[in-house]
Amino acid sequence: MAEKLLEVRNLTTGFLTDKGFVKATDRISVSIEKGKTLCLVGESGSGKSVTSLSIMRLIDYAGGVILEGNINFKGQDLAAKKQEELKEIRGNKISMIFQDPMSALNPVFTVGDQIAESLSLHQNKNKDEAWKEAVELLRMVGIPSPEIRAKQYPNQLSGGMCQRVVIAIALAAKPELLIADEPTTALDVTVQAQILELLQDLKEKLGTSILLITHDMGVAAEMADHIAVMYAGAIVEQGTVEEIFSNPSHPYTVGLLQSIPGFEGERGGELYTIKGTIPALGNLPQGCRFNPRCPHVMDKCRQVEPGDIKIGSEHFTKCWLYEDKEKAAAALGKGESNHG
Amino acid sequence: MTEYLIRRILQSILVLFLISLVTFGLIHAAPGGPTQMMISPGMSPAAAKVQMHNLGLDKSIPEQYWIWIKNLLTGDLGKTFKNNIPVGDILWPTMKNTFVLMSFSWVISMIIAIPWGIYNSTKPYGISDQTANFVSYVGFAMPAFWFGIILQQVFSLELNWLPLSDMYAMDKQGNFIDLLYHLILPCTVLILANLAAYSKYSRSSMLEVLEQDYIRTARAKGVPERKVIFRHALRNALIPIITVLGMELPTLVVGATLTESVFNWPGMGRLFVDMARAREYSVLMAIALVTAVVVVLGNLIADILYKLVDPRVQLGRKGGKSA
Numbered sequence: 001m002a003e004k005l006l007e008v009r010n011l012t013t014g015f016l017t018d019k020g021f022v023k024a025t026d027r028i029s030v031s032i033e034k035g036k037t038l039c040l041v042g043e044s045g046s047g048k049s050v051t052s053l054s055i056m057r058l059i060d061y062a063g064g065v066i067l068e069g070n071i072n073f074k075g076q077d078l079a080a081k082k083q084e085e086l087k088e089i090r091g092n093k094i095s096m097i098f099q100d101p102m103s104a105l106n107p108v109f110t111v112g113d114q115i116a117e118s119l120s121l122h123q124n125k126n127k128d129e130a131w132k133e134a135v136e137l138l139r140m141v142g143i144p145s146p147e148i149r150a151k152q153y154p155n156q157l158s159g160g161m162c163q164r165v166v167i168a169i170a171l172a173a174k175p176e177l178l179i180a181d182e183p184t185t186a187l188d189v190t191v192q193a194q195i196l197e198l199l200q201d202l203k204e205k206l207g208t209s210i211l212l213i214t215h216d217m218g219v220a221a222e223m224a225d226h227i228a229v230m231y232a233g234a235i236v237e238q239g240t241v242e243e244i245f246s247n248p249s250h251p252y253t254v255g256l257l258q259s260i261p262g263f264e265g266e267r268g269g270e271l272y273t274i275k276g277t278i279p280a281l282g283n284l285p286q287g288c289r290f291n292p293r294c295p296h297v298m299d300k301c302r303q304v305e306p307g308d309i310k311i312g313s314e315h316f317t318k319c320w321l322y323e324d325k326e327k328a329a330a331a332l333g334k335g336e337s338n339h340g
Numbered sequence: 341m342t343e344y345l346i347r348r349i350l351q352s353i354l355v356l357f358l359i360s361l362v363t364f365g366l367i368h369a370a371p372g373g374p375t376q377m378m379i380s381p382g383m384s385p386a387a388a389k390v391q392m393h394n395l396g397l398d399k400s401i402p403e404q405y406w407i408w409i410k411n412l413l414t415g416d417l418g419k420t421f422k423n424n425i426p427v428g429d430i431l432w433p434t435m436k437n438t439f440v441l442m443s444f445s446w447v448i449s450m451i452i453a454i455p456w457g458i459y460n461s462t463k464p465y466g467i468s469d470q471t472a473n474f475v476s477y478v479g480f481a482m483p484a485f486w487f488g489i490i491l492q493q494v495f496s497l498e499l500n501w502l503p504l505s506d507m508y509a510m511d512k513q514g515n516f517i518d519l520l521y522h523l524i525l526p527c528t529v530l531i532l533a534n535l536a537a538y539s540k541y542s543r544s545s546m547l548e549v550l551e552q553d554y555i556r557t558a559r560a561k562g563v564p565e566r567k568v569i570f571r572h573a574l575r576n577a578l579i580p581i582i583t584v585l586g587m588e589l590p591t592l593v594v595g596a597t598l599t600e601s602v603f604n605w606p607g608m609g610r611l612f613v614d615m616a617r618a619r620e621y622s623v624l625m626a627i628a629l630v631t632a633v634v635v636v637l638g639n640l641i642a643d644i645l646y647k648l649v650d651p652r653v654q655l656g657r658k659g660g661k662s663a
Contacts, residue, residue, distance in 0.1 A: 058559055083565070091562030098560075103553040107652055108575045118561045153651045169561060 005209050006055070006177055007031040010069035011079070013047075013054045021067060022282040024050040026233045028069070032177065032226075037203065037210040039220040039241075041256065042230035045278050048213045051230070052179045054079075055211070056096055057086050073177070092122040095170035099182040101162035105154035111138070111165045112150030118172035137168040142198060160191035164198065171202060178203075179211045184219065196223060217260050221245060226314070229253045232278055232289045239315030249317040251294045288320065296321060344655045348643075352636045356629065363628040364405050367621055373397065374421040374619040395421055408625065418622030427626045430611070435630070437507060438595035438607035440519070445527040446592060449534035454581065456535075457542030461550060461577075462569060464543075472539050479536035488529045488602035495525060505604035526603040530596060534588075541584050545577040552576070578649050586642025590634040 011028040014021035025047040032038045040048045053059040055071055057078060071078040078089065090096075098104040105114060115134035119125045125133065131150070138146035141164040154162055163183060170178055180199065184192035196219065203210055212223055220227050221241065228238035229252065237250040248254045255274040276293040279285060285292050291301040300320050308316040309323065374395065383391075392398045396407065411418060417427035460469040496504040503509065503522050512518040549555065550573055558572040559565075597609030604610075608627065615623040646653045 056560060058556060061556070061559060087562040087564055089562070090560055096560040098553060098557065100553060104557045106554040106558065106572055106576070108650055110651075117563065121562055155652045166557070169557070173562075 003034050004031045004072075005034045005074065006211070007072040008051075008055065008069070009072070011051065011054055011066065011071065012068040013050050013059055013064050014067045015064050017282065019282060021065070023067070024064065024233055024281055025054065028230075028235055030228050030235065030238065032209045032211055034176075034209055035203070035207045036225040037212055037223050038226045038228060039224035040211065040213045040228050040230055041215065041217060041220050043215055043256075043278055045232075045281075046230040047233040047281075048215075048230055049181055050233075052096070052181050052211065052213055055179065056090060056094060057081070057083070058090075058096075087121075091118055091170075091175070092173045093175055094177045094179065095173070095175040096179040096181065097163070097166045097170050097183050100186045101166050102154070102159055102186070104166050105162055107154055110151050110153055111157065111162075115150075115165065115169050115172055118169050122173040134168070134172070137172055138165070141165075141168045141171070141202075142194075143168075159187050160194065163187060163191075163195055167195075167198065167202070171206070171208070174206060175208060177209045177211065179213070181213045182215070183212075185215075192219075199223070217256055229256065232284060233281060234289060234318065236290065236319070237315075237317040239312055243312045243315040247312065247315070249311055249315070249322060250290075250319045251296055251321075252290050253317075255293075288318070341655065348640055352640070355636060356632050359632040360409070360625065360629055361405070364408065364625060365401070367624055368401050368404070370619075372619060374621065408622070412629075417626045420620050420623060422618065422620070427622050430623060431626050431630070434606060434608055434611045435593055437605065438600070438609070439592055440507075441523065441526060441600070441605055441607060442530070442592045442595060444523055445530035445534065446588070448527065449531045449538055450585075452531070453535045453538030454542045457539040458546050458569065458574065458577075460539070460543045461546035464547060469543070472543070475532070476536035476540055479532040479534075482532070484529050484533065484596065484598040485602050487532065488526070488599060491525045491528060492602070505602075507606055522603075526599050526605055529599050529602075537584065538581075542577065542581055545580045546573060549573045549577045575649055579646060582642050582645045582649065586638045586645070589638035589641065590631060593634045594631050 008028055008030050011025055012023055013025045014023045028047075028051055030038060030040070030051075040051060042048050050059060050064060053062060054064065054066055055078065057066075059066070060083060066079050069079060073089070073094065076089075078086070081089075105111065109117075112131060112134045115137055116125075116127070116130035119130040119133055120127070123130075135146045135150050138150055143149050143161060143164050149157070149161070154165070157165065167183075178199075183199070184195050187195060199210065199212075200223065202208060210223070212219070214220055214223075224241045226238065226240055227244040228235045229244070229250065230236070231252050237244065237248070237253045244253065245257070248257050252274070255272070258272040259274065261271055274293055279289065279292070285302070287303045287305055288294070288297075288301040289305070291297045294301065298320060304320075306318045306320050306323075308318060310316055311322050311325075374397070389398070396404060399407070408418065417431070419426050420430065456468070456472060460466070460472050463469060492504055495502045502524055505522075507522050508515060508518050509522075546569075550569075555568060555573055558568050563572065593608065595607040595609035595612075597613060599605070600607045600609040601613065611623070612627050615627070643655065647655050
């Protein structure tokens with residue numbers, strides 16, 4: 001097995017409300033290998049962004065508290081560090097890009113300045129060197145005439161270009177891990193593909209590991225080496241991209257895959273939806289958190305929460321159906337399961 | 341930029357002209373007139389008519405306005421009805437007195453309030469923030485005449501630490517130390533009122549900016565928190581603060597009527613009240629004009645400052661000022 005760059009164990013992040021702590025993530029355990037991409041998939045409100053912000057410890061500024069667990073990054077536990085100690089890590093070893101590139105850049109500084117700032121913070125470059133390298137970075141992320149663009153302000157750039165700038169900022173210090181939180185959601189479809197391609201290229205060129213957060217199974221299929229599916233604050237299934245797509249096991253994952261238009265089902269047919277909505281975090285159902293929406297719900301699901309059940313070499317699912325494989329096969333109509 | 345300034349100045353001239361027209365009309369429409377004090381009941385109608393004629397008040401109001409504006413263009417603000425003193429001789433020294441009082445309290449308020457507001461935005465609902473809240477309520481709730489009189493009662497009459505009123509002691513005209521002494525009480529009144537507004541504005545403006553995505557980007561970049569606040573957040577937060585300061589700028593010259601009246605400060609606020617009572621039309625017109633000029637100027641300065649702080653602001657382009 002390849003070397004683990006980041007290993008998150010039992011990460012539980014909560015927000016203090018009138019009714020005490022509400023857990024936004026519940027005992028999340030994921031790991032990322034060097035040079036690989038992990039996709040965190042799930043619908044809005046499932047806790048994907050909270051997980052990524054917790055790893056960066058930016059969650060502290062959003063009012064969140066890490067209640068439990070550790071975040072091991074190259075032998076250091078980020079969950080236990082003080083904010084001041086983290087500035088050596090942030091933007092340097094771990095970088096992050098965000099969902100809405102238009103608002104992720106400071107409107108009163110030129111884009112060149114914003115990239116150069118990262119360089120002078122982490123690489124002790126002087127002003128001229130930092131500026132020159134900022135221009136080079138803009139060129140690397142595919143911005144035409146970077147010398148001119150560097151002197152412009154974010155409002156003079158398109159959304160796609162802004163996202164390229166955000167990526168340039170993130171890559172300035174050559175991080176080992178890049179966290180991308182829905183990096184293409186706010187962009188046009190054609191630009192989405194370009195940005196994903198750029199991330200893929202950079203990953204290959206620089207050997208950066210990527211934690212990609214998305215609600216789009218299509219994006220995950222294209223980018224991921226591993227996939228972790230999140231639902232209501234917990235990871236309900238994880239495995240390699242092949243395992244997840246060829247043998248989706250958790251009913252929620254199955255539902256997500258069926259929801260992709262044109263993936264299964266014919267043109268003009270009704271689009272598949274998972275019935276119901278994601279439960280409020282303070283108000284999770286007893287037992288399995290997916291049970292109110294699950295087509296295969298059993299009595300046990302309403303009483304006891306399932307733990308990780310291993311169904312492949314790296315494939316885990318939190319579903320009682322897999323306690324007994326034959327029952328699962330019959331319920332999901334997939335025939336004999338050949339994993340184990 | 342130059343083109344923009346020229347256009348703004350031309351616009352301003354039009355605005356000032358209209359303001360003078362309206363003010364002139366309003367002043368003359370008010371009941372009573374300067375002659376009430378000058379024409380005694382025993383005077384014969386013929387003598388009264390002569391008096392009116394001498395003051396130019398027998399002409400129609402448009403005619404009087406025409407004369408006023410013609411004189412204004414030659415730099416002549418007119419003379420008072422009483423004692424025939426040139427308006428400038430009354431106006432400029434008074435304005436200087438007001439400026440001393442107002443700029444002193446303005447600068448001190450800003451020095452205290454803006455950093456305080458910024459600090460409170462980093463620790464909302466902390467002790468300092470709650471204190472600021474309390475001070476704000478007190479500052480807003482206490483009328484200047486009441487608070488001023490309380491201060492006079494305590495620090496001047498009871499404790500005898502500070503002078504009761506006026507700008508200088510009788511025998512110390514022009515003495516700077518004495519001036520500072522006299523400034524303390526009226527400034528305290530003005531600062532308390534300003535403190536509330538300025539610290540609240542800077543706090544809320546900063547709080548809003550600190551929640552923006554680009555602040556998260558800065559933190560994700562590894563920027564130390566101090567730099568996040570002072571480099572990344574402050575410049576964005578300054579924009580609404582500039583608006584408030586620009587609107588406050590005119591008070592530097594216009595003065596604070598209540599505070600000046602309570603402390604018998606020989607400034608513009610008091611002058612305006614006195615002159616309105618005496619129906620000294622030319623002084624009132626001059627005050628109105630000066631006020632209008634500084635309001636227009638304050639706005640212009642604020643707009644130029646926006647441009648310096650925020651590159652998105654395009655001066656002079658249609659719909660160019662984006663938030």
